Amino acid sequence: MRFSKLAVLMVFAVSVAMSPVFSAGSAEGSAASDEPIELVYWSHYSQSPAFVEAFADSVELAAKNLGYDNVTCRAEIIEYSGYEAKYITGFTSGTGPDFFLGYPSDWALNGGKNPVALSFDEKASAAWNEALANVYYDHGIFNGERYGFPSEGGSLQIIYINTDAMIEAGLDPETDIPTTMDEFLEVAKALTKRDEAGNIIRSGFQPRYLGGGDGVAGKYIAWFHNFGARILSEDLSTSQGYVNSAEAKEAFKWFQNLVKETSNLELGAPESAFQSGQAAMINREAWFADDTVQKAPNINFVCASFPAGTYDYAPGSGSSVWCNMISARTKYPELCQEIMAELAKPEYDITLHESAAYPPVCKATMTLDNEYFGKQLYAEAVMNMADKPSCPVYDLIPEWSQIASMFGDTVASIVGGADVDTELDALAVRIDQVLNQ
Amino acid sequence: MKTKNKYSLAGFLFVLPSLLYFLFVFLYPLILSFVNSLCRVNLLLGTKDYLGFSNFRNLLSRDYFWDSLCITLKFAVMSVPMLMVVDLFVADKLASMKGRCGKILTTISFLPFIVSMAAAGMVWDWILDPSLGLMNALLGAVGLPQPLWLRSPESALYSTLLITLWIRAPFGIMILMGGIQNVSQDLYEAASLDGATPIQKFFRITVPLINPQLIMVLTLETIFAFRAFDQIYTSTGGGPAGATRTLMIYLVKDLFNSDYGMASALTVMMLIVMFAISLIEQTLLKKKVEY
Numbered sequence: 005m006r007f008s009k010l011a012v013l014m015v016f017a018v019s020v021a022m023s024p025v026f027s028a029g030s031a032e033g034s035a036a037s038d039e040p041i042e043l044v045y046w047s048h049y050s051q052s053p054a055f056v057e058a059f060a061d062s063v064e065l066a067a068k069n070l071g072y073d074n075v076t077c078r079a080e081i082i083e084y085s086g087y088e089a090k091y092i093t094g095f096t097s098g099t100g101p102d103f104f105l106g107y108p109s110d111w112a113l114n115g116g117k118n119p120v121a122l123s124f125d126e127k128a129s130a131a132w133n134e135a136l137a138n139v140y141y142d143h144g145i146f147n148g149e150r151y152g153f154p155s156e157g158g159s160l161q162i163i164y165i166n167t168d169a170m171i172e173a174g175l176d177p178e179t180d181i182p183t184t185m186d187e188f189l190e191v192a193k194a195l196t197k198r199d200e201a202g203n204i205i206r207s208g209f210q211p212r213y214l215g216g217g218d219g220v221a222g223k224y225i226a227w228f229h230n231f232g233a234r235i236l237s238e239d240l241s242t243s244q245g246y247v248n249s250a251e252a253k254e255a256f257k258w259f260q261n262l263v264k265e266t267s268n269l270e271l272g273a274p275e276s277a278f279q280s281g282q283a284a285m286i287n288r289e290a291w292f293a294d295d296t297v298q299k300a301p302n303i304n305f306v307c308a309s310f311p312a313g314t315y316d317y318a319p320g321s322g323s324s325v326w327c328n329m330i331s332a333r334t335k336y337p338e339l340c341q342e343i344m345a346e347l348a349k350p351e352y353d354i355t356l357h358e359s360a361a362y363p364p365v366c367k368a369t370m371t372l373d374n375e376y377f378g379k380q381l382y383a384e385a386v387m388n389m390a391d392k393p394s395c396p397v398y399d400l401i402p403e404w405s406q407i408a409s410m411f412g413d414t415v416a417s418i419v420g421g422a423d424v425d426t427e428l429d430a431l432a433v434r435i436d437q438v439l440n441q
Numbered sequence: 442m443k444t445k446n447k448y449s450l451a452g453f454l455f456v457l458p459s460l461l462y463f464l465f466v467f468l469y470p471l472i473l474s475f476v477n478s479l480c481r482v483n484l485l486l487g488t489k490d491y492l493g494f495s496n497f498r499n500l501l502s503r504d505y506f507w508d509s510l511c512i513t514l515k516f517a518v519m520s521v522p523m524l525m526v527v528d529l530f531v532a533d534k535l536a537s538m539k540g541r542c543g544k545i546l547t548t549i550s551f552l553p554f555i556v557s558m559a560a561a562g563m564v565w566d567w568i569l570d571p572s573l574g575l576m577n578a579l580l581g582a583v584g585l586p587q588p589l590w591l592r593s594p595e596s597a598l599y600s601t602l603l604i605t606l607w608i609r610a611p612f613g614i615m616i617l618m619g620g621i622q623n624v625s626q627d628l629y630e631a632a633s634l635d636g637a638t639p640i641q642k643f644f645r646i647t648v649p650l651i652n653p654q655l656i657m658v659l660t661l662e663t664i665f666a667f668r669a670f671d672q673i674y675t676s677t678g679g680g681p682a683g684a685t686r687t688l689m690i691y692l693v694k695d696l697f698n699s700d701y702g703m704a705s706a707l708t709v710m711m712l713i714v715m716f717a718i719s720l721i722e723q724t725l726l727k728k729k730v731e732y
Contacts, residue, residue, distance in 0.1 A: 088698040118485045216678035270571040406695045416682035441499040
């Protein structure tokens with residue numbers, strides 16, 4: 005018996021010794037004292053550490069301007085691969101940040117999949133509602149409440165066109181920019197370069213079809229929406245009759261034909277094909293402009309607005325835009341709210357985005373005469389699309405990431421030549437299997 | 442304290458770290474997976490709603506799950522025999538080499554095992570790039586056809602097999618080589634005196650006598666094939682068009698972030714299936730081992 009008592013005592017001793025490891029959090033803090041306060045920001049933008057640091061710098065600047073000289077902010081990059089799981093682990097163990105980047109539908113305290121984001125207070129909500137450009141107004145709002153603001157204005161798909169290829173094809177980069185789907189197909193055909201055997205050696209247009217389905221979906225959805233198609237019904241309850249509607253089939257058949265006529269899939273990812281001069285046109289977000297300038301200075305290009313089809317939406321990806329939010333588990337909720345309200349001022353819109361050359365999100369800064377925004381290669385293209393109606397957004401349901409994967413896999417199949425009608429009918433069944441559970 | 446009790450206590454204390462490690466690192470997550478598979482789980486809220494076997498039923502009703510299962514089975518059925526044959530052949534050749542050359546080749550053949558699977562996946566993605574990669578440049582130089590490798594739904598899974606072979610083969614080679622080197626040379630000499638050919642010696646002496654090692658490699662490679670993730674994820678991400686979406690890719694990419702309970706259900710199913718396959722392999726083949 006003595007033995008078992010000893011064993012219990014030992015387990016107890018080990019538990020006590022280990023308790024600091026598992027304990028988390030502490031009493032609510034106040035920013036008013038002079039004690040140093042370190043706020044923490046988490047972002048999964050690992051492709052641009054400078055952009056992540058810019059948020060922390062802006063928070064420090066905002067705090068200083070609000071009179072809090074004792075506040076610093078530390079940015080931590082969470083690798084994108086599996087970032088949601090890493091966030092959950094951090095939040096659950098109590099080591100989560102004060103600010104973080106994510107989708108409000110995933111994290112909103114009121115109805116989010118993993119409820120941990122604090123809704124903005126009245127002042128911060130009003131400030132951002134007033135500041136945001138029309139195309140970004142809805143982003144950050146979930147269940148009628150604002151939980152964050154879009155981290156950058158580069159979520160719209162932009163058409164990148166190699167101007168040397170245009171000139172080579174007898175097109176004028178000033179006047180021959182395609183604005184409709186028909187024009188796009190014609191320009192893509194003209195930019196397609198073949199060898200003597202008829203093989204395409206430069207794609208007129210290079211689609212994204214490699215990698216996971218969700219990534220493929222994000223680059224294709226803008227084409228799909230501009231044919232008037234939807235993936236899910238308005239209430240997001242079914243895909244039957246939507247993802248396999250006549251409009252959807254028309255969109256896919258058009259895209260399949262575009263790829264067949266103008267693409268060489270062997271050239272791989274559209275980004276590397278464009279930056280190596282092997283593709284004349286691709287669609288990608290605004291960040292790709294600066295990326296191309298840095299990586300491929302020999303490539304001359306223009307950024308153009310996404311072409312209009314029977315519909316002319318602002319070409320989003322079907323998901324909300326990544327938003328900066330406040331963790332409900334922060335020790336300094338009031339301070340965080342004050343800082344978020346302060347960040348809605350136009351001057352921060354520049355400090356937040358300049359380091360990575362990303363587009364700003366406020367209407368006051370999204371003007372061509374703005375010193376920062378106006379000089380960006382994508383400025384005119386983004387400006388032209390900013391006032392278009394927002395495209396359908398589906399990520400308000402937790403099943404969206406699975407549905408996006410399925411949709412993207414279907415895009416890749418169809419790009420590879422699969423039968424459109426068969427694939428879309430099968431996709432509708434598969435999506436509804438997930439939605440109905 | 443009696444001497445017997447003292448020894449018991451000392452023994453317990455020596456075992457305690459391993460016991461705690463086993464309880465927290467192995468047993469606790471295992472039990473948690475079983476419990477979570479029967480619930481709707483929200484990690485942040487710390488809530489678990491008991492659902493019975495709904496997660497399993499829902500999973501089995503999805504075409505997407507069955508597609509992933511088929512891809513995984515195809516991967517396992519192709520990769521395991523391929524690895525066994527290559528492992529056995531190379532191990533036999535390396536074991537028969539004497540001197541410095543043999544040691545150098547043995548070291549070289551083990552090197553890929555040191556490389557992380559994620560890094561290997563990325564490196565092979567470049568090597569197999571259809572237009573810029575080394576492989577097609579070599580094939581083109583000798584006038585052979587240049588496949589699309591990882592870029593085509595038809596060839597992507599086979600290409601991941603190539604990567605898997607490169608990464609995994611050294612492990613089996615080392616195990617089997619150890620077994621082969623322990624086979625008494627007397628047996629080979631006696632067989633030579635009886636006029637046995639090298640092939641006869643290989644199949645009648647070597648293979649039967651390294652059967653314990655063969656079963657071990659077979660079991661471990663089968664388990665690995667079902668769990669294959671890193672090299673596939675980094676080279677194809679499960680694409681193109683879902684052609685390499687194995688169960689592990691489906692689990693991590695699609696289920697884990699959106700439905701933790703269903704992800705746990707899939708984990709439990711995989712555990713049961715792998716346990717059953719291992720048991721069958723061990724039971725059936727062990728009977729034939731005895732020589």
